[in-house]
Amino acid sequence: MTDGSWVTIISLGVTFLFMMGVPVLLIIAYWVIGCSFVLGLTLDNMGAELLNVFNKGFALLAMPLFILTGDLINKSGIARRLSDFAYSCLGWLRGGLAMASLGACGLFAAISGSNSATTATIGSMLHPEMVKGGYDERFSAATAAAGGTVGIIIPPSIIFIVYGFLMNLPISDLFIAGIIPGTLMVVGMQLACWIICTLNGWGYLIPLQLNRVLKTAFGAWLGFLAIGLVLWGIYTGKFSPTEAAGVTVGFCIAAGLISYPLNKMMGTHKGDDREVTEKGWAEMFVVEGFTIPEIPSIVVRSAQITGILAPLIAISVVMQQILSLLGAQQVIGDFVTSMGGPYAVLFTAMAIVFIAGMVLESLPVTIILAPILAPIVTSPAIGVDPVHFSVIFLVGASIGFITPPYGLNLYVASGVTGVPYFRLLRYTVPYLAALFAVWIFVALVPDTALLLLPNR
Structure with a gap:
């Protein structure tokens, strides 16, 4: 043969x-x-290529650190305080708690950089509250799944680190480019959520009270400080993404260890925003925290996730070498360029990313397709900015998290909420429509990705 x-x-x-x-x-x-x-x-070739990936992959060091950051803010209670703040701001709207869960996903993503961690954390915290608040349990679970899509877009982003490593782009530029598109994704999904909840009459309303908003904002100060620390350090050039990840991990460990004894002295905050007005300002100052003996278990959990992602990155780089030898890049490139004008080429590339995202997780989609599609779309003939295309590519890949048959976030949401996978699908449709609208807008308006970049 x-x-x-x-x-x-x-x-x-x-x-x-x-x-x-x-x-x-x-x-x-x-x-x-x-x-x-x-x-x-030879297998020696594969071994050498695997070793080269990690020898050259200093930027990849940020990946396990941001994964650890997500676990630390969840364990310390910072994530709960961020969701409390979001609910105090949006609870007066129909569907306010669901909209707050989407906002909390955005805030959590701004520290953790992981889609599955965002879905699991916010879903496990707010799904029971939403069901008690009169929301359909399937819609509640689908909301957590949809909110997790912003985990790889709002900086810091683990997948942006991988994309920048593969395409030799400044990771700090990619992080900044994801701020506006990620925010648009959250707002778009919140609008879809408000429409669905208004039509169905879901959710109890709470009054918009300045005291409640100020207290929850004060209670979430550690989360805001962590977000600001990452964005300020990267935007000003004070930190590389890897250094920012290390600083954030150190900050979260210090916050958790210091808060635990202080919290014990002041009384435990249960994290229910509907009772927040009964809490004193001093009690809101510290989060639940954790102890030194708990840190190894947190690190082990983060290491388990890293142990899944890192080998996948390495082996996929070898896969790129083989695809090149087989001529796959040339075949796909010829097909995309045969579409004609710049917009036809761009939308064909987007369609390929979307279809791949339906059956694969974003990491293999990025590793396999980015080196093939990016050079075509960013060539002088098409003229798309490389950083702009990175955002287009990854927003499309993120939609795959709630698109069957794969839909990783749907599996995660099903696992943490107990709602069967197939019962979630119907309620993801409004969120898919919102995300598609944002995706097209981001593709057609380069400033959504480039506006905040200082050198563009």
Whole structure:
């Protein structure tokens, strides 16, 4: 048989394994090893390439640190305080608690950089509150899943780190470029949420009280400080993304350890915003915190997630080498460029990203497609700015988190809320419509990504 026939057989075999639920890391590894033998590449080559990825990957050090940051702010209670603040601001609107959960997802994403962590944290905290507040449990779970999509867009973003590493772009520029599009995603989903809740009469209203807003804002000061620390350090150039991640981890550990004994002296804050007016200002000053013996378990959980992502990045870089040898980049490039004008090429690339996002997680989508599509779309003939396209690419990839058949956030939301996966699908439609509208707007208006960049 020809090499092409063997590659086809290997590809069909790993596709079957994927459908059977084999992890994506093993799927890519099996494909890489099989194709390496077909093409006459030695396993030594794969080992050398894997080693080179991490030898050159200083920027990737930020990834485990931001993952750890997300776990620390969840354990310390900072995430709860951010959601309390969002609810105090939006609870007077119909669907205010659901809208607040979307806002809380945006705030949490501005510290953690992870979509699944955002969905799991906010979903586990606010889904029971939403159900008690008169919302349909399926809609509540779908809201948490949709809110998590901004986790990879609002800086800091783990996937922006990977994209910048692969495409040799300044990660700090990518972080800044994600601020406006991520905010637009949150606002767009909140508008869709308000419409659905108004039509169905879901949610209890609470009065908009200045005292409540000020107290919850004061209670969330550690979260705001962490967000401001990251954005200020990166925007001003004081920190590289990796340094910003390290500083934020140190800040969150210090905040958690100092708050725990202070919280014990003042009394535990239960995190229910509807009772916040009964709390004293001193009690709002500190979060729940954690103890030194609890830190190893937090680190181990973060390390487990890093242990999944890091090998996937490495093996996918080897996959890029094999795809290049097979001519896949040339085939896809010729197809995209054959579409004609700049807008046709751009929207074709977006369609490819969306379709891939339906069946793959954002990390393999980025690693496989970004090196193929980005050079085409950012070429002088098409003229899209590389940073602008990075945002277009990743907003499209983020939509895949709530798009079947994969929909990682749907699985996460189902796991933390107990609502079956297929019962969530109907209630993701309004959020998908909102995200598509924002995606098209971001693609057509470059300033949504480039406006805040100081050198553009």
